[in-house]
Amino acid sequence: MDLLTPTYPATHGACYAVFREQDVTYDGHLFVGVSSTGIFCRPGCPAKLPKSENCTFYPTAKRALDAGFRACKRCHPAGGETALIRQLITLVEADPDAKVTQALLATHGIDASTARRQFLNRFGMSFTDYARARRLGRAAKTLAKGGSVLDAQLDAGFDSPSGFRTAYAKIFGTTPAKGNPDPLFIEWVETAMGRMIVITDDDALYLLEFTNRKNMRRQFDRLRKVQARAVLPGRTKITDQIETELKAYFKGELSDFKTPLATSGTEFQQQTWDALQTIPHGQTRSYAQLAEMIGKPAAVRAVASANANNGLALIIPCHRVIAKGGGLGGYAGGLTRKQNLLDLESKSGSA
Ligand SMILES: [Zn+2]
Numbered sequence: 482m483d484l485l486t487p488t489y490p491a492t493h494g495a496c497y498a499v500f501r502e503q504d505v506t507y508d509g510h511l512f513v514g515v516s517s518t519g520i521f522c523r524p525g526c527p528a529k530l531p532k533s534e535n536c537t538f539y540p541t542a543k544r545a546l547d548a549g550f551r552a553c554k555r556c557h558p559a560g561g562e563t564a565l566i567r568q569l570i571t572l573v574e575a576d577p578d579a580k581v582t583q584a585l586l587a588t589h590g591i592d593a594s595t596a597r598r599q600f601l602n603r604f605g606m607s608f609t610d611y612a613r614a615r616r617l618g619r620a621a622k623t624l625a626k627g628g629s630v631l632d633a634q635l636d637a638g639f640d641s642p643s644g645f646r647t648a649y650a651k652i653f654g655t656t657p658a659k660g661n662p663d664p665l666f667i668e669w670v671e672t673a674m675g676r677m678i679v680i681t682d683d684d685a686l687y688l689l690e691f692t693n694r695k696n697m698r699r700q701f702d703r704l705r706k707v708q709a710r711a712v713l714p715g716r717t718k719i720t721d722q723i724e725t726e727l728k729a730y731f732k733g734e735l736s737d738f739k740t741p742l743a744t745s746g747t748e749f750q751q752q753t754w755d756a757l758q759t760i761p762h763g764q765t766r767s768y769a770q771l772a773e774m775i776g777k778p779a780a781v782r783a784v785a786s787a788n789a790n791n792g793l794a795l796i797i798p799c800h801r802v803i804a805k806g807g808g809l810g811g812y813a814g815g816l817t818r819k820q821n822l823l824d825l826e827s828k829s830g831s832a
Contacts, residue, residue, distance in 0.1 A: 496538040499524050500531075509676030509692050512539045512558050514550040521545040526556035540817065541675065565591065566599055573612050581612055611714055617652050618664050618713040620645070625663040633657055653711045665708065666715040670724050673731040674818055677794070680704065680712060681719035685743035689723065689793050691818070700792040707745045730795065733829030736762035738796045746787070749780075753787035760801045763826045767805045795822070 490496045490511075499507045505525040514521040515531040521539070522528060539545040542559045546552070552559040572581065572589065583593045600608040620637035624630070630642075634657070639645035649657045653664075665687055668679045678701075680688035688704055705712060722740045729735035744754055756774040760766050766774070772784045791797040800822045 493533070493536075493538070497533050497536060500526075500536070509671075510540060512542055512545045513537070514539060514545045514548055519549070519551055520553045521550035521558055522553045523556045523558040526553055526558075528553060528555050541673070543673070565596065569596055569600070569608060573615055581608065613648065614652055614713050615715060617649055618666070618715060620649065620657065621653065621661060621664045621711065621713075624657055624659055624661045627659060629659065630657050652713070662708075662710045664711040664713045665704075666717050666720065667712050668714070668716050668720050670720075670727060672727050674821060677727070679720050679723055681717045681723070682743075683717050683719065685741045686719055686723055686793065686796070687743050689796060691794060700790075703790075704745070704792065727795075731825070733825060736826070736829060740796070742793060742796065744791070744793065744797075746790070749783065750787040750790065753784050754791050754793075754797045757788065757791070757797050757799060757802070760798055762798075763829070765801045765803045765823065768802055769805055771802055801826075 490499060496511060496513070498504075499511055500513055500522070503525045507524045509523075511524060512521050513531070514537045515535050516537065517531065517535045521542070523542075537548070539548065542552070546559060557565075568589065568591065569581075569586075572585075586593050586596060596608050600611055616637045620633035623633040623636045628636075633649075634642060634645040637645060637648070639648065646656060653661070655661065663682055665680050665682050668681075669692070670677050670679050674691070676692045678688060678690050678692055679686070680701075687708070688700055690700055701712075719740060723738075726735055726738050726740055730738070744751065746754065752775045753771065756771060759774070768781050768785045768788070769778070771788065772778050772781045775784070777784070785802075788799045788802055791799055794800075800819050
């Protein structure tokens with residue numbers, strides 16, 4: 482990850498451009514309060530673009546609410562989207578074999594087209610495809626545990642072997658076979674400093690990243706390549722664990738994460754990440770000091786790069802590395818979050 486990349490634009494004009502262009506990569510990081518209507522929105526809201534002079538921008542929904550704006554009923558910037566998605570996911574998890582029809586959604590008071598739009602926005606797939614991916618995820622688990630292809634097919638709720646093979650290959654890029662690797666599961670978690678992506682399996686946390694899409698995409702692609710495993714939407718007990726820890730961390734009540742980690746870097750990256758994790762909560766080091774800590778004082782640039790590419794935001798605390806002389810550096814937007822994290826940690830004391 483790279484906290485030095487702006488998480489929201491520094492100028493009014495650049496913030497406005499995010500909304501004009503419906504740039505949803507800022508979703509969760511930038512909100513607009515509109516003085517003429519008294520409501521606030523997230524990027525990508527389908528409502529009419531407000532006039533620039535009526536806009537005030539906020540990095541969190543909470544700040545917009547604190548400023549007196551009401552949440553927009555169309556884009557649910559305060560988390561209404563999450564609530565609806567949660568409700569639907571709960572429906573699927575409760576009965577994975579049930580066909581989710583428009584009529585079923587209606588009995589739960591859910592509008593099908595709203596559900597469809599929100600799922601596309603969040604997962605890049607429709608709700609129907611999501612439900613199918615979840616069922617195939619169960620099949621993948623069966624195969625990983627040494628179950629037969631037939632068992633896997635039945636677990637995924639497919640009547641025909643060919644239909645199962647086709648659907649499986651589409652998601653996993655390979656044919657179903659005994660001993661195929663477990664999938665990883667991706668979930669989105671709201672935090673006090675914006676939405677984060679969490680990727681886990683039953684044993685460890687693989688990726689934790691603010692959803693600034695440019696960074697996230699790079700980490701995500703690297704993870705998929707290194708792991709050679711499919712990534713499906715869903716939660717594990719590790720997701721629950723890190724979500725609980727994140728809540729405590731942002732309340733200033735946790736300084737030491739216990740969630741088991743799975744890192745996959747080069748030997749040099751691994752050394753850098755190990756050293757990073759020895760910087761205590763509430764303290765900072767310079768890039769040069771970090772290079773010295775791993776016994777390679779000349780490798781400052783390489784250390785900075787490894788620092789930026791760790792993929793486990795907050796836990797491998799790259800935000801605790803600052804420029805020589807104590808300055809944060811030169812990138813306005815990202816530095817806001819970096820400074821916020823350092824402020825939070827200095828207030829909540831050391832481990
Ligand atoms: Zn809106």
